[in-house]
Amino acid sequence: MSQLALIFGCIFGSLAIIFGAFGAHLLKKKLTTDQLQSFETGVKYQMYHAIVLLVLGFNLDVSATINAYIINTFIIGTILFSFSIYGLVLSSANNKKLKFLGPITPLGGLFLVAGWILLLFKFLI
Template sequence: MSQLALIFGSLFGGLAIILGAFGAHLLKKKLTSEQLQSFETGVKYQMYHAIVLLLLGFHLDISATINAYIVYSFIIGTILFSFSIYGLVLSSANNKKLKFLGPITPLGGLFLVAGWVLLLFKFLI
């Protein structure tokens, strides 16, 4: 489980840098300020959870089931939350908004919250 956390933490961190630069330089002229702010929110949350996954990956006891749930919650939540925002913003900028992505963003947020609640629970038991 720690290996999975480290792999996705590294992947999410690297992609956050690439996507942040992409948004700041290439999309700045194409997106409205509101769209750019949404895109940046996706990048920020992706980076926050990349760092958390890396920290967990270095400190997890791989035999505990709760650790798997925490890691899966953060991975699934980051993918659903951040990448649905990217899809919504980019499709909207091209006047072909993928509306089906709208409900996916809060679902991703729920997974992220679940990961944090599970982490708190882990600390309390």
């Protein structure tokens, strides 16, 4: 069992609910349709990986190095991917776009893909 995966799974899951409600109710009037869709993409990916982290947290023994890598890549990827989207959308809506966040989103996506590939590798070995 991985306590780190369970903790981050719970944090990401609860924040996804909060951010989803925030986007649906408060930001709906402030964001364009494209901005709202981007924000929702961040929320969806955050929730998907919260669920994955909870499942892995209950099923993986972190004493195996690959298991720790899988969990860490999902955590890092979710933070970089989803939270950079939130920053880009919210800063853009306030006409102060944080352009440095632009390259962080695909880097987060690469971490998420790496986590899935590591998980596949674990199943194949």
